[in-house]
Amino acid sequence: MEGGWVQDVLTEAPSITVTAKAIAPGKQRVTVEWEYMQKEHVSGYIVNISRIPDSCRTRNESYKLSDTQFHVNLSLAFYKIWVAAENSAGFSPAASVMVPVSPKTEFIGKIFATVQKNNNIFLTWSPDIECDFFIINWGTNSSNMETRAVMEKQDNYSLTGPFEKWKKYIITIHLYPEMCFCGSFTRESTFGMTYIYAEESVPNAGPSNITIRNISKHSADIYWEEIPEKDCFGFLVGYKMYYTDMSQNKTLDVIVNSTSETSWKLTGLARGNKYEIKISGLTKKGEGILSAPYVFQTLLYDEGEFRMIVVLSCLGIIIIILLSASVCAFVLHRTKRWYFPKVPNPKHSNITKINEEISTKSVPRLLAPQDEHDGDSAHFEVVEVSSMGVSTLDESADEVDVSSIHETQTRFLKTNCQRSPCGKETPTTQGPAPHDYTGTKAVCKPAQRNPRTMHEIGRPQHMPADVTKKKTVLSFSDYIRENQSMN
Template sequence: MSDGPRNLECYYTGEIENGLNCSWTPRHNHTNAATYTLKISWRNRKPPKNESFTHITSTFYTIPRKCLYISENATIWVETVDQRNRICQRTKSITLIPQEAERPDTPSNIQHRRMSGKLLLTWDASEKLQYELRYRQAGTANWHSVNFRPSETLQELEQLAAYEFQMRCKYISKISFWSLWSNIYNVPPELTDVPLIQTLVTKLLQEPGKRIVTIKWENPATAINATVSGYNITIERILANQNNIIELFKTVNKEHTFILSQAPFKFRVAAYNSASSSPANEIVISAFNQMSLNNKINATPQGNDSILISWHSDMNKRTKGYIVDWGPVYGNETRIECSKKIKRGRQTYTLKGNFEPKQRYRIMLHKKTIKWKILNNTEITVGVVDVYTLEGTPRSGPNNIMVTNISKTTAMIRWDQIPEDECQGFLQGYKIFCYVSEASVSNTSRAISVNSSITSYMLPGLLQKTVYTIQISGFTKTGEGTRSEAVSFTTKEFDDGELQNIAVIVSIAIIGFVLLVSWSCLFLVRRIKKMFWPSIPNPGNSHAIQIIRRGSSLPHLENELLNLKSNSHLTETEEELESLHTIEEVTSALTDYGLQENEQNNIASQEPRSDLNDKPPVVQVTDYTTMEHFRQIMPAIRGSNTVIQTNRSETECNNQQSDSLILSYMKQQVHQTSIQRAEDNPLGILVT
């Protein structure tokens, strides 16, 4: 029936004596309650013979050798039996000769590798077997089958795609079954890009001659991180004209740290997975020149073809030997041209080769503490030295000569060191040539020598406001080299601070002179004014007037004067106030003068007093009172002093008359002044 057991196969592996193995696939609705019966029929025998193997609970059974006729055709089938021993289903029968039903073992130990779109497979192959490979792209259902030989490769695969494959085999020279398919092998995408190595981190250790090197990297953007299983790090100790020492490290991290000597090394980093390995990214770290080790080794030239080096040998048991590297130095880089391994216990060695004269060579000596094939933390640099087989003079002078901080008598000179490639020997110092002018360059009267480590110098003793020319050259033990290009400069006439001080002094002198001239002019103007326009003294401030004022009471006059000022409709100016003061002074003088005259008349004539209602005679008074009026009234004031004391009643009467006279005069003068100002300024414009 269609839903019964199927895919029946019978075969043997190895030897037929082990029996005939039969296997099949159960039906879809198989239950544990059902059992199987395996039947075999020998129809060619007379009479035909049948064998049955009942109560089989699995889908695999081995027919014993004693039940087989290995050279005769046999028909085999399997039946399903229920609990009532009734036959339910049976498989299709197969016919075979047992001794020809051999099935080889499934291919084993299969290794796969991808590279450049190709799949390379290796396994335990046999020349007696024929192999079949089937593969498909991961995630698809269709298999592609090809006959595959051990020397062949599967080509035209997509590099960034994952694949699956299986393999089986059968015998070539005889009739046999195909072996069972192997397990499915997964092939991840191919790694096509190199890891991205970051800048190396190098740091010297406290122990001289060692440095710690940390190398870091990242996967490229095109790589699939899930397919990277780890990284292969290859470190090489570079040995010129010899085979490099190589050591391999594996890591799953993206960085690795090494402790190395100061010799040159090379690193390679490649990512790998179960099927492929990416191309390796390579980086080289050059030799590091720690010149503080130059006292650990001595070098003596012996002509142009050999150099003898010597050092203090370390007899420590951990010392396995030495490695010496040497080569020419160009700029700051050492080009290692030769390397040599030296056995432990040696203290000298002669380097052989063609050494160019006037060329600097660097020799590095390293000590090996562990066997040669191990590189990490097994080598120490014990000495570095530079040597010339024949020294020369510098081919050029310093560059970038600059003259700064120029003053009247000094100047600072700065320059760059002569490159090592131009020295042609060990530079011992510099010579500075200073000339007054370019016309006297041939003169060598002044040359200053400084140490080779100095690149600046302060020139003293220069002349102010003078043109100087500078040239600098280097010298070795062989002699002086080529001089640099001439550089000219001019010293200052005044220093910066000095010129400022002079400017300050001159400014102060000018300001003082201006002030002196101004004061002199002011004094001269005052003298001229005093000579041609003398000031008129104020009679009101005289001693005589003060005495008269103490004897006269004019409070009501002052009040009326204040009321008169406040009731004035014109704006008071300084000239009006001066006029009022003048009027007050004149009025006071006139009053005193009237009093004096009345008293004299009373004393001289002894006449009876006149009626108080009689008005005193009015004296004509102008705006300005001269000194002549005061000369006339002063003697009368002195003589009447005693009379005023005896005739106080008469004086009081006279005072009242004088007060009325002064008040009338002041009103008249204010009225005339107002009229005059109105005529002078008809538009009412205030003039100051």
């Protein structure tokens, strides 16, 4: 069917990946893998291997496969692999890739090349090649390679030119050790490999992508990329770095005697200065063109020092703020005292204290309530105390004539002692009691429910023993009753 045939046409090329692994001196195992999007319409795959340049007899070898993986052992010559899918309708577009050289490949021997005055390249090798058949390849790249088959045993060979100047040539020798004659390139092994310039010059460009890292007060790490091979114009033997102190317009240089080193640590720099960096490549012919300049500045302080400065600065600011606040508070306080003096408070005046002391001394406390509360009513103890001590009213009597002192006691109590609602006495501001009883001490006490006689009440603790018998004890109810009878 025409419609079905159109659907079977393969329009996509496979996606290829190639890897190489060294398996023996001068030999590597190449693995080819691919994927195909239209694999449901594929009946098989075609793998074609082409040697560049061709060998003594064949150039291409083809393999028809149904799998999507292929292994083959090859020498270290240039090879190109094509992969295409096929079905009844035809072939798909082919995908191609160059076979890489394994980075850890070893060789059977070594090749030594020198340029002669007639622009020829003279080759020698070690050890000697035992076979009387070997192949020599030389060229600048995979698309510009030449081949020469040597069919006799030799220990040297001269390659005739012309050879381009400032171009790097790759030279290889390949053997067929199993048969010592021309055969399939899958049997080929590489004896050795070398590189040479027919004529060298200085690099035509400097390193690119210069970067500065780990900048400190006195050092910096300089990194750069290699000079491309097409711009080297000779075998690179090292790099030369110029660094200029822009503050003093002073330039120094450093030579890096290694092509594998693409970094350098500059030391002995002045802190806080700007430096300009330029780098050039070196060959046997001399120094090449300088790179573009790159400017950087060293640090005034290392990272740790900078942190310490920040911390100390913050502490200093805090201290200044606290001191300023203290000074402002002091000045404000002094200003307030100067412009707004404090008005004296009479409550705290010394005159008031003196008046209180005088009042206390001039108005004796004659009546004081006792701590004991035996009942609902109160009674008083009246004790006569003379200036020389405690005097008795009547030494021979056990009781005192109460009626003789009622009038005086009434006036005294009305004048100097008032009963407050809470049971406390309030001294009046009137003068002292009559002269006859200035030494009399009146004590207000709550009276008992059943008043006792003078003989039943014991001696107060604050009086001497000889005064106990000369004490008159009056209950408050008796006193009121006698007082009413007098009035």
